[in-house]
Amino acid sequence: xxxxxxxxxxxxxxxxxxxxxxxxxxxxxxxxxxxxxxxxxxxxxxxxxxxxxxxxxxxxxxxxxxxxxxxxxxxxxxxxxxxxxxxxxxxxxxxxxxxxxxxxxxxxxxxxxxxxxxxxxxxxxxxxxxxxxxxxxxxxxxxxxxxxxxxxxxxxxxxxxxxxxxxxxxxxxxxxxxxxxxxxxxxxxxxxxxxxxxxxxxxxxxxxxxxxxxxxxxxxxxxxxxxxxxxxxxxxxxxxxxxxxxxxxxxxxxxxxxxxxxxxxxxxxxxxxxxxxxxxxxxxxxxxxxxxxxxxxxxxxxxxxxxxxxxxxxxxxxxxxxxxxxxxxxxxxxxxxxxxxxxxxxxxxxxxxxxxxxxxxxxxxxxxxxxxxxxxxxxxxxxxxxxxxxxxxxxxxxxxxxxxxxxxxxxxxxxxxxxxxxxxxxxxxxxxxxxxxxxxxxxxxxxxxxxxxxxxxxxxxxxxxxxxxxxxxxxxxxxxxxxxxxxxxxxxxxxxxxxxxxxxxxxxxxxxxxxxxxxxxxxxxxxxxxxxxxxxxxxxxxxxxxxxxxxxxxxxxxxxxxxxxxxxxxxxxxxxxxxxxxxxxxxxxxxxxxxxxxxxxxxxxxxxxxxxxxxxxxxxxxxxxxxxxxxxxxxxxxxxxxxxxxxxxxxxxxxxxxxxxxxxxxxxxxxxxxxxxxxxxxxxxxxxxxxxxxxxxxxxxxxxxxxxxxxxxxxxxxxxxxxxxxxxxxxx
Amino acid sequence: xxxxxxxxxxxxxxxxxxxxxxxxxxxxxxxxxxxxxxxxxxxxxxxxxxxxxxxxxxxxxxxxxxxxxxxxxxxxxxxxxxxxxxxxxxxxxxxxxxxxxxxxxxxxxxxxxxxxxxxxxxxxxxxxxxxxxxxxxxxxxxxxxxxxxxxxxxxxxxx
Numbered sequence: 026x027x028x029x030x031x032x033x034x035x036x037x038x039x040x041x042x043x044x045x046x047x048x049x050x051x052x053x054x055x056x057x058x059x060x061x062x063x064x065x066x067x068x069x070x071x072x073x074x075x076x077x078x079x080x081x082x083x084x085x086x087x088x089x090x091x092x093x094x095x096x097x098x099x100x101x102x103x104x105x106x107x108x109x110x111x112x113x114x115x116x117x118x119x120x121x122x123x124x125x126x127x128x129x130x131x132x133x134x135x136x137x138x139x140x141x142x143x144x145x146x147x148x149x150x151x152x153x154x155x156x157x158x159x160x161x162x163x164x165x166x167x168x169x170x171x172x173x174x175x176x177x178x179x180x181x182x183x184x185x186x187x188x189x190x191x192x193x194x195x196x197x198x199x200x201x202x203x204x205x206x207x208x209x210x211x212x213x214x215x216x217x218x219x220x221x222x223x224x225x226x227x228x229x230x231x232x233x234x235x236x237x238x239x240x241x242x243x244x245x246x247x248x249x250x251x252x253x254x255x256x257x258x259x260x261x262x263x264x265x266x267x268x269x270x271x272x273x274x275x276x277x278x279x280x281x282x283x284x285x286x287x288x289x290x291x292x293x294x295x296x297x298x299x300x301x302x303x304x305x306x307x308x309x310x311x312x313x314x315x316x317x318x319x320x321x322x323x324x325x326x327x328x329x330x331x332x333x334x335x336x337x338x339x340x341x342x343x344x345x346x347x348x349x350x351x352x353x354x355x356x357x358x359x360x361x362x363x364x365x366x367x368x369x370x371x372x373x374x375x376x377x378x379x380x381x382x383x384x385x386x387x388x389x390x391x392x393x394x395x396x397x398x399x400x401x402x403x404x405x406x407x408x409x410x411x412x413x414x415x416x417x418x419x420x421x422x423x424x425x426x427x428x429x430x431x432x433x434x435x436x437x438x439x440x441x442x443x444x445x446x447x448x449x450x451x452x453x454x455x456x457x458x459x460x461x462x463x464x465x466x467x468x469x470x471x472x473x474x475x476x477x478x479x480x481x482x483x484x485x486x487x488x489x490x491x492x493x494x495x496x497x498x499x500x501x502x503x504x505x506x507x508x509x510x511x512x513x514x515x516x517x518x519x520x521x522x523x524x525x526x527x528x529x530x531x532x533x534x535x536x537x538x539x540x541x542x543x544x545x546x547x548x549x550x551x552x553x554x555x556x557x558x559x560x561x562x563x564x565x566x567x568x569x570x571x572x573x574x575x576x577x578x579x580x581x582x583x584x585x586x587x588x589x590x591x592x593x594x595x596x597x598x599x600x601x602x603x604x605x606x607x608x609x610x611x612x613x614x615x616x617x618x619x620x621x622x623x624x625x626x627x628x629x630x631x632x633x634x635x636x637x638x639x640x641x642x643x644x645x646x647x648x649x650x651x652x653x654x655x656x657x658x659x660x661x662x663x664x665x666x667x668x669x670x671x672x673x674x675x676x677x678x679x680x681x682x683x684x685x686x687x688x689x690x691x692x693x694x695x696x697x698x699x700x701x702x703x704x705x706x707x708x709x710x711x712x713x714x715x716x717x718x719x720x721x722x723x724x725x726x727x728x729x730x731x732x733x734x735x736x737x738x739x740x741x742x743x744x745x746x747x748x749x750x751x752x753x754x755x756x757x
Numbered sequence: 758x759x760x761x762x763x764x765x766x767x768x769x770x771x772x773x774x775x776x777x778x779x780x781x782x783x784x785x786x787x788x789x790x791x792x793x794x795x796x797x798x799x800x801x802x803x804x805x806x807x808x809x810x811x812x813x814x815x816x817x818x819x820x821x822x823x824x825x826x827x828x829x830x831x832x833x834x835x836x837x838x839x840x841x842x843x844x845x846x847x848x849x850x851x852x853x854x855x856x857x858x859x860x861x862x863x864x865x866x867x868x869x870x871x872x873x874x875x876x877x878x879x880x881x882x883x884x885x886x887x888x889x890x891x892x893x894x895x896x897x898x899x900x901x902x903x904x905x906x907x908x909x910x911x912x913x914x915x916x
Contacts (some may be wrong), residue, residue: 111858111895243852250859251848253791253831257860260790268785293773314785315777383795383803383894384860432793432860433894464796667897671857674896697800697892705889708898 099210113664154725258402276690279331350542362493362536384432404439474553475501479564527558532587566736621740625732764833791831802891857895
């Protein structure tokens with residue numbers, strides 16, 4: 026995923042994204058800090074820099090001809106360098122492109138760009154709610170450049186000045202004489218020689234002139250899915266293909282001590298047994314998936330080592346205590362401040378969780394003499410290519426990744442894929458091989474949202490405001506598990522950047538300190554929708570309620586009372602007031618119900634939620650969730666609303682049901698019978714979303730709305746029962 | 758060869774696949790990828806197909822058990838081809854108001870088709886009961902509720 030470090034002009038630089046930039050900081054910035062001593066003092070500044078900086082991630086903007094193909098019949102192909110997992114990104118990007126191209130978005134045929142189209146690996150990455158905010162300006166610039174090139178050429182062909190050319194709906198016409206016009210296709214047809222790309226940046230349209238951005242354009246990917254066309258990775262199909270299955274270790278970290286084909290080679294349909302002890306790999310290729318999986322059971326395998334850790338040991342490790350961790354935020358004097366006024370303290374815990382995307386991990390590979398082709402449902406093509414050349418050996422071969430649609434991902438298909446497994450098997454058998462994981466493999470052999478534990482202590486002044494807040498958060502690794510920096514450096518840094526999501530209280534608190542306690546577990550953990558935002562917000566916003574209760578103040582008013590007098594504070598106030606009005610906060614809910622509020626932010630996106638709950642047969646029932654979001658400019662409000670509602674439902678599933686536990690070095694739950702997800706009947710029939718639009722810039726939408734729901738529900742349960750539940754999933 | 762009747766057509770499947778679950782025969786052997794695999798234990802419902810009009814988990818159905826029965830998959834719902842293709846009312850409703858990743862969509866659609874065959878105007882409780890057995894990880898449950906009502910309207914000519 027590393028960018029080439031060619032010198033770039035500011036115009037060529039992409040706006041930073043949280044995740045990319047953080048990787049840059051991890052590999053460069055920390056070493057530049059220089060010494061062990063002084064680091065503790067320097068850490069809060071480092072975190073501030075990460076939060077505020079708009080530094081580059083160094084990806085190069087590709088030339089416009091890589092984005093678009095304009096055909097003579099005036100149809101256009103748009104090669105989208107971002108991957109579709111149901112978030113509607115292909116549609117949103119088409120709307121953005123159409124805006125500046127001056128075409129109807131329906132005129133664009135959106136195709137997935139594959140890894141050979143010349144896009145920078147950093148752009149062939151989809152995650153962290155970054156796609157729209159990253160590409161908003163560069164894509165508009167690319168589209169506007171193409172529009173200006175067409176206008177220049179139209180002016181020549183129509184013999185009028187370029188200032189008199191108007192581009193609209195795929196045509197250029199003369200302002201004074203609208204019958205003088207050419208379609209974009211006709212302009213290209215009449216100029217079949219080289220085109221010059223203008224040196225100056227084109228003018229972009231003002232927001233008030235937008236006709237495509239902001240529209241609820243229908244999704245471009247749905248029709249094929251409705252007709253059952255093979256668009257997902259698990260559907261990938263080429264002639265002559267075979268199916269692979271791969272042996273899994275019984276404990277995390279276990280290695281293959283010995284392996285032999287045994288009776289597996291004689292099972293029906295088996296084409297090849299592939300064993301590589303050094304790579305801890307044993308797999309089978311067969312003519313059907315079922316036969317490959319059956320034959321796998323007949324391999325003679327001996328596993329060695331690995332962890333034998335269990336749940337209680339993990340929870341003991343992932344425990345935040347006063348004085349632990351490294352200081353990553355510091356304001357005022359917490360130690361003094363905490364001694365004055367009324368003290369409140371509490372601890373919160375969240376468990377391991379699975380992504381549980383319904384399309385399990387999979388990949389197809391075809392290793393050929395000159396090139397290697399991969400079909401992968403992926404969030405990052407460069408991570409799929411990693412290690413491929415080493416597996417096949419020999420001369421360097423071209424590797425092409427065809428990103429397939431994802432049947433959900435939530436962070437999982439970015440850092441890990443089945444590509445290398447398919448490559449190994451295809452390389453051995455000489456044919457295309459598809460490896461599709463079972464649900465059991467997918468749940469047990471992935472990586473998980475790490476467990477977290479947060480210790481909080483606050484003091485209330487006589488004015489009913491928080492005087493000091495002291496916070497220690499312990500968590501397993503999130504981004505450290507994918508960032509290629511050595512372990513000693515990670516230890517030196519002392520905190521995982523992924524934990525920062527949703528970690529800091531947005532409220533005005535004079536004396537505030539945050540310590541982060543990194544726990545490296547022998548259980549694989551990593552990126553899960555929104556990184557730290559869901560576990561962190563559960564703790565922070567539950568505690569905010571506990572402080573409000575201690576202050577004998579309405580929890581929503583208590584939050585409003587702590588809004589800082591800054592620009593961000595004004596935005597925070599706006600979402601809180603909107604959710605207050607729309608959730609009917611000021612009026613009592615029907616008897617037997619209560620409401621809870623919570624807030625979180627990710628990047629510049631702010632989300633407030635109110636949950637309305639009751640208890641029925643000792644179970645928490647959520648009836649209604651009201652969501653207020655400021656995500657800046659919203660490109661496609663209908664799809665953005667689906668993202669918000671989906672985040673609420675997924676977060677609710679984690680709030681009420683989901684928990685993975687570890688026994689003898691392996692996650693105990695293997696399938697949905699032991700790890701149930703939220704069902705239709707458990708889903709609140711009312712999830713009302715409102716976007717408070719502001720500014721000319723879009724912010725992220727895929728993750729932020731998952732933040733508040735855990736605390737909103739826990740706070741509502743407290744309001745109803747006076748019982749405070751500090752552990753997820755919530756159990757009465 | 759095993760003879761399967763799928764979407765009103767006859768399909769041949771090698772005898773050795775009699776014990777393989779129908780979901781894999783449909784997807785891999787016959788290339789009918791519209792039936793999705795999600796869990797293999799009959800919980801998530803992504804693999805639902807209609808067998809003699811009743812929604813069944815194809816991951817729990819040995820192929821031999823489907824011989825001699827009428828199987829309907831997602832691919833068999835729309836009528837006509839090419840420009841004349843006419844979506845089934847349930848498909849039309851999901852096109853208007855889509856789910857997100859849509860991997861689970863086929864299973865929900867098969868449930869809804871069966872529900873509306875038996876009850877052209879289900880109330881919200883009947884919809885919840887008929888649609889509750891399938892997962893949607895992207896959280897589109899309220900869209901699913903709305904789409905069944907909408908499909909009933911389309912089927913009844915109330916567009």
